Structure formats: structure tokens, C-alpha cells
Amino acid sequence: xxxxxxxxxxxxxxxxxxxxxxxxxxxxxxxxxxxxxxxxxxxxxxxxxxxxxxxxxxxxxxxxxxxxxxxxxxxxxxxxxxxxxxxxxxxxxxxxxxxxxxxxxxxxxxxxxxxxxxxxxxxxxxxxxxxxxxxxxxxxxxxxxxxxxxxxxxxxxxxxxxxxxxxxxxxxxxxxxxxxxxxxxxxxxxxxxxxxxxxxxxxxxxxxxxxxxxxxxxxxxxxxxxxxxxxxxxxxxxxxxxxxxxxxxxxxxxxxxxxxxxxxxxxxxxxxxxxxxxxxxxxxxxxxxxxxxxxxxxxxxxxxxxxxxxxxxxxxxxxxxxxxxxxxxxxxxxxxxxxxxxxxxxxxxxxxxxxxxxxxxxxxxxxxxxxxxxxxxxxxxxxxxxxxxxxxxxxxxxxxxxxxxxxxxxxxxxxxxxxxxxxxxxxxxxxxxxxxxxxxxxxxxxxxxxxxxxxxxxxxxxxxxxxxxxxxxxxxxxxxxxxxxxxxxxxxxxxxxxxxxxx
Amino acid sequence: xxxxxxxxxxxxxxxxxxxxxxxxxxxxxxxxxxxxxxxxxxxxxxxxxxxxxxxxxxxxxxxxxxxxxxxxxxxxxxxxxxxxxxxxxxxxxxxxxxxxxxxxxxxxxxxxxxxxxxxxxxxxxxxxxxxxxxxxxxxxxxxxxxxxxxxxxxxxxxxxxxxxxxxxxxxxxxxxxxxxxxxxxxxxxxxxxxxxxxxxxxxxxxxxxxxxxxxxxxxxxxxxxxxxxxxxxxxxxxxxxxxxxxxxxxxxxxxxxxxxxxxxxxxxxxxxxxxxxxxxxxxxxxxxxxxxxxxxxxxxxxxxxxxxxxxxxxxxxxxxxxxxxxxx
Numbered sequence: 147x148x149x150x151x152x153x154x155x156x157x158x159x160x161x162x163x164x165x166x167x168x169x170x171x172x173x174x175x176x177x178x179x180x181x182x183x184x185x186x187x188x189x190x191x192x193x194x195x196x197x198x199x200x201x202x203x204x205x206x207x208x209x210x211x212x213x214x215x216x217x218x219x220x221x222x223x224x225x226x227x228x229x230x231x232x233x234x235x236x237x238x239x240x241x242x243x244x245x246x247x248x249x250x251x252x253x254x255x256x257x258x259x260x261x262x263x264x265x266x267x268x269x270x271x272x273x274x275x276x277x278x279x280x281x282x283x284x285x286x287x288x289x290x291x292x293x294x295x296x297x298x299x300x301x302x303x304x305x306x307x308x309x310x311x312x313x314x315x316x317x318x319x320x321x322x323x324x325x326x327x328x329x330x331x332x333x334x335x336x337x338x339x340x341x342x343x344x345x346x347x348x349x350x351x352x353x354x355x356x357x358x359x360x361x362x363x364x365x366x367x368x369x370x371x372x373x374x375x376x377x378x379x380x381x382x383x384x385x386x387x388x389x390x391x392x393x394x395x396x397x398x399x400x401x402x403x404x405x406x407x408x409x410x411x412x413x414x415x416x417x418x419x420x421x422x423x424x425x426x427x428x429x430x431x432x433x434x435x436x437x438x439x440x441x442x443x444x445x446x447x448x449x450x451x452x453x454x455x456x457x458x459x460x461x462x463x464x465x466x467x468x469x470x471x472x473x474x475x476x477x478x479x480x481x482x483x484x485x486x487x488x489x490x491x492x493x494x495x496x497x498x499x500x501x502x503x504x505x506x507x508x509x510x511x512x513x514x515x516x517x518x519x520x521x522x523x524x525x526x527x528x529x530x531x532x533x534x535x536x537x538x539x540x541x542x543x544x545x546x547x548x549x550x551x552x553x554x555x556x557x558x559x560x561x562x563x564x565x566x567x568x569x570x571x572x573x574x575x576x577x578x579x580x581x582x583x584x585x586x587x588x589x590x591x592x593x594x595x596x597x598x599x600x601x602x603x604x605x606x607x608x609x610x611x612x613x614x615x616x617x618x619x620x621x622x623x624x625x626x627x628x629x630x631x632x633x634x635x636x637x638x639x640x641x642x643x644x645x646x647x648x649x
Numbered sequence: 650x651x652x653x654x655x656x657x658x659x660x661x662x663x664x665x666x667x668x669x670x671x672x673x674x675x676x677x678x679x680x681x682x683x684x685x686x687x688x689x690x691x692x693x694x695x696x697x698x699x700x701x702x703x704x705x706x707x708x709x710x711x712x713x714x715x716x717x718x719x720x721x722x723x724x725x726x727x728x729x730x731x732x733x734x735x736x737x738x739x740x741x742x743x744x745x746x747x748x749x750x751x752x753x754x755x756x757x758x759x760x761x762x763x764x765x766x767x768x769x770x771x772x773x774x775x776x777x778x779x780x781x782x783x784x785x786x787x788x789x790x791x792x793x794x795x796x797x798x799x800x801x802x803x804x805x806x807x808x809x810x811x812x813x814x815x816x817x818x819x820x821x822x823x824x825x826x827x828x829x830x831x832x833x834x835x836x837x838x839x840x841x842x843x844x845x846x847x848x849x850x851x852x853x854x855x856x857x858x859x860x861x862x863x864x865x866x867x868x869x870x871x872x873x874x875x876x877x878x879x880x881x882x883x884x885x886x887x888x889x890x891x892x893x894x895x896x897x898x899x900x901x902x903x904x905x906x907x908x909x910x911x912x913x914x915x916x917x918x919x920x921x922x923x924x925x926x927x928x929x930x931x932x933x934x935x936x937x938x939x940x941x942x943x944x945x946x947x948x949x950x951x952x953x954x955x956x957x958x959x960x961x962x963x964x965x966x967x968x969x970x971x972x973x974x975x976x977x
Contacts, residue, residue, distance in 0.1 A: 196698060196710065289844030290828070330719035333829050335751050335806030336976070337719070344726045344755075348718040480686065482695075489857050554723075555714070599828050603800055603844075 152499060153275055156507030159500060165208055166515075168201075169508070172209040173516050176216015177523075181223050191217075195482050203486035203501055208508040210479055211462075215267070215512045218458055219520045222259035222451060223527050227252060228542055230361035235454035237584055238422040240360060242439060242446025249442050256524050257390045258447040262401065264517045266455035269405035270412060271509045274463050278495065285413050285464050290599035291610045295620035296411070297593035300420040300585065302628035307427045310579045312631070318578050322586025325350050326594070333598045345558040352587045354550045354559045355566045359580050361546045362567025365539055367574060387521060390444070397448050400429045404449050408456025413463050423585055425453025459509065466490050466502065672917040674709045674736055681714055681728060681739045683721035688832055689770065689853055689942070690740045691715065693906060700934035706925060720805050722748055725756040731911040735918035738764070739909045743809050746965040750975045751807035758962070762910040762919055763954050765926045769945035770904040772813060772870040773890060775855050776847045777840055778863055785867050785896035788847070792823040801825040802836040802845035807974040809904055810836075813849045813870060815972040816900045840864055851904075852887065852943035868893035870902045875943050887943045902968075903945065905961060907954070923950045 160166075175194060191213055198206035225236040226243035239259060246255035305315050328339045329349025340346040394401075404425035411421040429449035430439045439446050465476045467490075483490055488498055495502050550563040573580055604610035612618040626633065680697060684690040694713040701707050716724035721744045728739045745758040774785070782788040792799040803810025806829040814827050828845055830836045833854035839845050840855075841863045848855070849870070858864040860882050868891050869875060875887040893900055908926055910919060929935055930948050939946050949957050969975050 195695075196702065196712075200703070286838065286842035289839060289842060330722060330752065331806075332720070332831055333806055335720065335808065335829070335974075337722075337752050337754075344730075347726060347754075348723050493857065493861050554716075554718070595831070599830075602826055602828055605797070605826075 152503045153507060155500075156503030156505075157511075159204060159504040160208065160507050160511060165205060165508075166511075168205055168209040169212045169512055169515055170519075172212030173216040173219075173512065173519055176213040176218075177220040177223075177520065178216075179213065180217035180220020181527075191479065191482075198482065203483075203488060204504045206482065206486060207479070207501070207505050208512070210482060211505065211508055212512045212516070214479070215509075215516045218267075218455060219260060219263060219516055222263065223256065226255045226259060226447075227527065228361065229364045230542070230546065231356055235422040235450075235458065237356060237360075237581065238426040238450030238454070239447060241426060241450075241581070242441070242443050244364075245440070245442035246444070246447065251442065253386045253524055254390055254444065255447050256527065257387050257521065258444050259451045260517060260520045260524075261390065261394065262404075262448045262451040263455040264513055265401055266405055266408055266452035266457075267459045267509070267513045270409050270456040270459035271506065271513070273409050273460060274509070275506055278463060278467060285467075287616060290596045290603060291613065291617045292620070294593060294596035294600055295611060295617050295624065296420065297589050297596060299620055299624040299627065300424060300589060301593070302624040303424055303427050304582050304585060306627040306630035307431045310577075314578045315582045318573070318580070319582040319586045322583040323590045323594075325355075326587055326590030332591075332595050333602075345556065348554060348556070349591075350562070350587065351553055351559060352584070353553050354563050355587055356584055357546050357550050358563040358566025359570035359573075359584065361542065362564060363570030363574060365543060366567060366571045368535065368539070387524075393444070397445055399432075400445055400449050401452055403428060403432075404452035405456045408453035408458075409460045411453075412457030412460025420589065421457035422450040422454035423581070426450040462505075462509075466494055466505075672735075672915070672921050674707065674921075676736045677710045677712050678707070679712050679714050679737045681716055681724050681737055683716060683724035683739065683741065683744060685717040685832055686715055688717075688834070689851055690742065690906075692853070692942075693768075693938070694740055696934055696938045697929055700929050700932045701925070703934065704928075704932050706928050706932075720744070720748065720752070720808075722752065722754045722756075725754060728761055728909065728911050729756055733913040734911050735914045735921075737911055738922065741905070741907045741909050742770070743904045743965060745909075746962050747808055747812075747969060747974075750966065750969050753976045758909070758958065760912045762912060762914050763958060764908040764910055764919060764922045764950065766905055766907040766947055766949040766954055766957060767926055767930060768906040768939060769947050770851050770853075770906055771875060771943060771945065772809070772849050772902055772904070773852055773855070774817075774847060774849055774867040774870070774893065774898075775840060775859075775864045776867060777843055778865040779843070780846070780865075783865070785891075785893065785898050788867055789821045789823050789898070792825065792846075793821075798824045798826045799846040800828055800844070802828045802830055802839050802848040803850075804831070804833050804836060805829055807969075807972075809902065810849050812968050812972050812974070813900065813902055816902075816968070817898065820898055820900055837864070853941075856881070856942070866890045868896045868898060870900055871945075872901055875945075877940050877943055879940070905957075906944070907958075 191210055194213055195210070198209055201209070221231070221236040222239055222243070225231045225239040226247050229240050229244040231237045231240055243255045243259060246252065301319065304319070305312060326349070328346055329337070330347070331338050337347065407425050407428065408421045411424070426439075426446065426449050429445055430436050433439065433445065461476050462479075465480055480490060488494065488501060546563065547560050550559045551557065553559060570580060573583070600610050604613075610617075611621045680694045682688075682690045682694050691713070698711045698713055701711055716727050724739060725745065725748065728737065731737050739761065741758070745756070748754045749756050774788075776782065776788055782791045801810075801814045803814065805811075811827050811829070814825050817823070818825060825847075828839075830839065833848075833850045836845070836848045836850055837855050837858050840848050841858050847867075852875070855864050855866075859866060862882070866885075870893050872892065872894070874892055875890065877887040880886050908922065910922060927948065927950075930946075938944075966975075
């Protein structure tokens with residue numbers, strides 16, 4: 147119960163007018179940053195970091211983490227309204243969120259997204275509060291084979307559990323993996339597939355690809371079909387919010403499952419993105435009507451958003467306790483901590499109790515205040531859909547271009563984004579799923595590094611992936627998921643054969 | 650309008666008559682970091698940003714831009730393509746010598762304008778505090794006796810960490826398997842988790858796990874011990890770590906931390922930054938940072954710096970060649 151007392155102390159540190167004001171300012175800034183595609187959390191926090199140099203560390207981190215929460219909430223808005231994910235982990239939200247918006251249920255989708263974000267974060271914060279010391283030692287058990295096993299699990303769950311044709315999923319994933327090979331190879335220190343171009347040196351940035359694949363291709367499709375972004379029926383009222391909340395208990399299994407996946411992958415460094423995809427896929431697998439996913443099912447918004455936010459929040463734990471950032475934004479916050487003279491590491495929890503518990507308390511408060519703030523602004527955001535397509539399309543294209551440019555300040559990225567727009571359009575036409583492609587772009591190079599590090603360490607012995615209970619069970623689970631459709635069929639056939647035998 | 654023109658004319662006259670104020674940035678100044686967020690270069694950039702802002706050393710704000718893609722090559726190419734732009738400053742380290750050699754990046758530091766060397770970074774041999782070997786000799790003996798080779802973790806491939814590993818092998822005859830990670834922070838965590846047996850991290854990268862009693866410093870790769878004598882852990886200071894030479898492992902390496910402007914900037918512009926970094930190096934923020942991160946203080950500009958860079962380049966080139974890391 148020591149944690150509880152410390153948490154209460156944390157709240158007393160926070161509950162001053164000045165801190166609450168900073169919190170509001172941070173959240174509003176964060177939502178704006180999150181709404182602009184490509185700008186996203188990491189850039190937003192980086193731009194605003196110098197503002198906080200003159201503050202005391204607690205106020206500064208409260209403001210910055212509120213920008214972070216704001217950006218997390220904001221990222222869902224563009225995913226749902228325009229099919230443009232602001233952050234890597236918002237990609238899975240577009241699968242059902244965007245169809246809902248097209249059916250005129252934007253307000254419902256937004257409410258669902260914000261609410262499940264809140265639930266996910268809350269679970270993760272509870273976890274941080276009570277289990278911080280135990281969990282940081284769990285994260286230490288992850289070496290290269292364990293990391294690879296987690297990435298493999300994500301890839302396999304995509305192939306095995308996806309609704310799309312298996313061969314198309316694999317084609318899409320393989321193309322993504324090929325593209326991640328471009329640029330500098332960490333293991334050998336050599337350049338690959340750059341063909342002497344200095345622009346390709348950086349590799350293909352994931353966000354540039356995503357903005358093109360999802361945003362630009364969507365505009366192309368809409369133009370072709372002469373569709374307006376249909377949002378006329380997006381009448382918003384407190385009633386919509388309440389009705390979504392009333393339905394919430396029905397989905398408790400999904401919510402708990404996603405929170406669990408999110409927390410687990412969040413404390414595994416770099417797992418935040420995998421979490422949202424996995425949350426989505428598992429919800430689909432265990433649903434009674436898996437075919438309705440991808441066509442605007444509210445559960446398809448709950449599942450990835452809960453998992454993404456649980457992991458986004460849990461990612462702060464390894465940063466504080468071990469000094470390894472779990473996400474891009476966490477990495478920048480880490481830089482901030484150093485400026486204020488706080489060194490993240492195992493001793494932070496002992497030497498700077500005020501700061502750590504102030505931060506944890508701000509996670510509770512920031513999420514509550516954030517939820518109220520975004521819900522009250524849902525009508526404003528949903529009304530964007532009522533603007534005629536002809537007026538809004540150019541604005542979306544421009545903001546996509548700005549987003550793509552801002553990531554690395556490179557003109558080349560805008561051309562790349564347009565190219566990916568065409569690629570995305572073609573993929574949609576020949577119904578190759580985009581999600582495996584983006585997943586491979588995000589996790590491909592990390593998976594490759596982890597695999598090759600494991601191979602160097604074990605001298606080329608694949609047995610390393612079954613060398614202890616942890617890595618062995620993850621790898622086995624991954625293989626089971628990969629061959630799930632076959633196993634599923636085999637099981638039912640065996641079942642059929644047994645039944646007559648009994649009779 | 651006429652008023653403005655008059656003010657501008659007077660202003661120009663004032664500026665021209667006082668050479669000390671000959672040039673100063675008119676746009677925000679960008680500090681280019683050739684590494685990822687949270688790494689040693691990024692931390693240094695944030696320190697400079699804070700020191701300049703808190704002490705009002707410059708009118709224009711400083712922004713930090715992270716260009717760590719392709720192991721930092723992105724930053725080098727970016728600087729190279731910014732000829733004549735006096736609003737970009739690179740925080741350089743040994744990659745300016747090594748990357749063109751190992752990965753054939755079309756870059757030469759002589760194309761940039763050197764401003765100042767502001768610190769030297771140390772390398773320390775660390776092992777996991779839970780292991781029984783407490784000094785270099787025991788560690789090397791254990792490495793030689795081990796049935797599977799010891800794993801050495803480090804940042805990147807064919808860079809300073811791996812060069813040090815190769816030279817440790819050459820001097821001792823022990824064999825190591827080198828595992829390249831993306832950052833020193835990762836190499837530190839992997840050491841604590843016992844996924845590697847040792848690393849050669851900079852002091853700043855392993856500071857916290859040392860203080861937490863999870864890592865043990867075996868020796869420092871320098872001619873002399875680190876000068877800071879204030880206690881860092883309960884029993885030890887940086888000064889208490891023996892040099893590798895004292896311990897019978899004759900390998901030395903120091904890494905520069907230096908500031909560069911793009912090529913083709915005017916001498917006045919360079920002079921402004923020399924002066925700025927001189928002032929930064931006198932701020933309490935800088936001094937505090939140097940001690941905390943156990944960096945070796947140094948301040949070189951002008952001819953001294955060029956001479957240092959040429960010698961350092963030659964040294965790095967010979968190390969890389971001897972280690973067999975130069976791409977054909």
C-alpha cells in the first residue's frame with residue numbers, strides 16, 4: 147500500500163491552479179498536433195520541449211505528457227474522418243473507424259475511440275502504479291531472440307488470423323519487408339539498395355508511406371467514384387455519447403483482452419505498434435461475426451484503440467525505470483528528463499519520488515481531463531465532414547504534403563508520398579490488403595536486426611528461439627497462429643471422425 | 650517607410666563600425682544531431698540549447714534536429730548539401746572519419762567549416778556486476794576459457810565500439826562475438842539483462858546502471874584516469890576506475906565531440922560561433938554536464954583544431970584499416 151500513499155502525495159503536488167492550467171494548455175496543443183497528419187506526438191513534443199526549460203521538472207513533465215496524451219487522442223480523429231493515421235498505432239483504427247464515418251456514424255466512432263483510449267490508458271496507469279518494480283525486471287529478460295519472437299508473433303497473427311486471402315497478405319507483407327531493406331543496415335554497417343542516391347540513404351520512412359497509402363489513395367478513389375465524404379447524418383449530441391457508453395459493457399471481453407495485450411507489449415520496448423494490430427486481429431478472430439469487421443463495426447474501433455493506448459502509456463514505464471524509450475515520443479521525453487537533470491534509470495524511483503509520482507498522478511488526471519475535452523469537441527471535428535468534398539480534398543492533400551515534408555524536412559518525401567498514393571490506389575483496386583504492407587514497413591527492420599543479432603549470438607543455431615520458457619512459448623504461439631486455419635480445420639475433422647466412432 | 654530606411658542605414662553603420670558584432674544569426678539556429686533521440690549527441694544538443702537560452706547568449710532560438718537515419722549518415726549528407734548556410738551546426742563525433750570509410754558515404758569533413766572541439770568522450774569496459782570476474786585479468790581469462798565466445802555489445806557496426814573490440818582481441822588473444830545494437834542505451838540494458846557479457850559504452854550511457862549496482866566498470870581506455878573524484882556510486886568515483894593500460898590491456902581511444910558549420914561560410918560567421926561556444930563552455934550548465942557525463946574538457950578552435958582533426962583522422966584511419974573495416 148506504499149504505492150497508494152505515494153500516489154496521493156503525487157496528487158497533492160499536482161492539484162494547484164498553475165499545474166491544472168498547464169495541463170489544459172498541453173492537452174489542447176497536443177490535440178492540434180495529433181490532428182495534423184505526420185506531425186504527430188514525437189514532433190509535437192520536440193517542438194514544444196524548449197518552452198519547458200525554464201519550468202520546474204514536475205510542471206514541465208506534466209505539460210509535456212499532456213501534449214502526449216492530447217496527441218494520442220488527436221491521432222484517432224484523422225484516422226476516422228479521413229482514413230489518414232497520424233501515428234503508426236492509429237493504422238488499425240482506420241480499418242473500421244473510417245467505414246463508420248462513411249456510413250454517417252463518425253460521432254459514434256470518435257466517441258468509441260476516445261473512450262477506449264481512456265480505458266486503455268487507465269489500465270496501463272494502474273499497472274504502472276502497482277507493479278512498477280516487478281515489471282521493469284520482466285522487461286530486462288528481453289534479449290534479441292525474445293524481441294524477434296514478439297515480432298514474429300505479430301507477423302504470424304496477421305497471416306493466420308487475417309480475413310483476406312493468405313497469399314495476398316503474404317505478397318503485401320513481403321513487399322513491405324523488401325522496402326525496409328533500403329538504407330543503412332545496422333548489422334553490417336553497409337548501405338543497401340540505395341543505388342547511389344543520397345535521398346534513399348534515409349530509407350523509406352514509415353509515416354511518409356502511410357500518409358500516401360491511406361490518405362492520398364483514398365482521395366484518388368473518392369475522386370474516381372465521385373463520392374462526397376458522407377457526413378450529413380453525423381448529428382452529434384450527448385445522446386450519441388451516452389448510447390455508445392451504454393453499449394460499452396457488451397464489449398468487456400474485447401476491452402480487457404486489448405488492455406492486456408497493450409500493457410504486455412507496451413512494456414516490451416518497441417511493442418506499441420504491434421499492440422494495436424494484435425488487439426484488432428484477436429478481436430476479429432474471437433468475434434461471432436468476423437466478416438462484419440472492416441465494414442464499420444464499433445468493436446473494430448474499441449479493440450485497436452484500447453490496445454494502442456494501453457501500450458502507449460505502458461511504454462513510459464521502461465523509459466522511467468530502465469531508460470529505454472518504448473516509443474518515439476517517449477524517446478523525446480527522455481531527452482527532456484536529462485535536460486532537467488533527472489536521469490531515468492532504476493534509481494529514479496528512489497531518488498526522485500516527487501517527480502515520479504507527480505508524473506503518474508498526472509497520467510490519471512491528464513486522461514480524465516483529456517477525455518472530457520475531446521468529447522466536448524467531437525461535434526466540431528465531426529462537422530468537418532459536412533464541408534463539400536471539393537473544398538476539403540485540396541486541404542487534405544496539402545496537409546498530407548506538409549506532414550510528409552515535416553518528418554525529415556525533405557522534398558523527396560513528398561514525391562515518395564505521392565508515389566505511395568498511387569501504389570495504395572492500385573493495391574485497393576486489385577484488393578491486396580494494405581495493413582500487412584505497413585506492418586512490415588514498421589517492424590521489418592527491427593525484426594531483421596533482432597533475428598540477425600540472435601543468429602550472431604547463437605552461432606547460427608535456430609534452437610535459440612526455444613532456449614528458454616519465455617522465448618520458446620512466444621515462438622511456438624507464433625507458429626500455431628501462422629498455421630491456425632490448417633489447425634482449425636484439422637481439429638474439426640478429427641472431431642468429426644471421433645464422433646461417429648463414439649456412436 | 651523612410652523612417653525604416655533611415656533606421657536600417659544607421660543600424661548598418663553601427664554594425665559596420667563595430668567588427669565584434671559583424672554577424673549574427675537572423676534565423677533560428679539548427680543544431681544537427683547525427684544520432685537518435687536520447688543518445689549522447691542529443692543530450693549534448695539539449696544541454697547547449699538550455700545553456701544558450703538560460704544565459705541569453707544569442708538572440709535567435711536554437712532548435713535541435715535529429716538526423717540519425719542511416720547511422721548518422723543522414724546528418725553528414727544534410728550538412729554537405731547546406732553549403733553557405735550559417736544557421737546549421739553539426740555536433741560531430743568519430744563518425745565523420747569512420748562512416749566514409751566503412752560505408753563509402755560520399756563525405757569528407759574537410760568540406761565543412763570546423764568551429765570548435767568542445768569535449769572528448771571516454772570509453773569504459775563494463776561487465777555485469779553479478780559476474781564473478783572483478784578485474785580485467787579475470788575477465789579476459791574467463792573469456793579465453795569460455796566454451797562459447799563472450800558476447801560484446803556495442804553501438805553500430807564497424808564503428809568505434811567494434812574497433813575497440815577488435816583491438817582487445819588483438820592484444821589479449823581472447824575471442825569475442827560482437828553484437829551491434831542501435832544505441833548505447835540498448836547495449837546498456839542488454840548488459841543488465843545478461844544477454845551480453847560486456848560492452849564498451851561511454852560513461853554517460855552506463856552511468857545509471859552503474860549507480861544502481863547492475864554494471865561494473867573494469868577499465869577506461871585512456872592514458873590517464875578520469876579526473877572527476879566526486880563519489881558517483883556509494884563507494885566509487887570516476888577517478889577510481891583504473892586505466893586499461895594499468896590493468897595490462899594496452900588499448901587507448903578517445904572520441905571527439907566537435908561543432909562544424911557547413912562549407913563556404915564567411916570567417917565572420919565562423920567567428921560568431923567560435924565565440925558562442927566559448928561562452929557556452931564557461932556556463933555552469935556546461936561544467937555540470939561535463940562532470941555528470943564524465944567528459945574530458947577541451948576547447949580547440951582555428952589552427953589547433955585543424956591540426957587535431959588531421960591527426961585524429963589519420964589515427965582513426967589506421968585503426969579502421971588495421972581492423973579490416975575499410976570498404977573496398
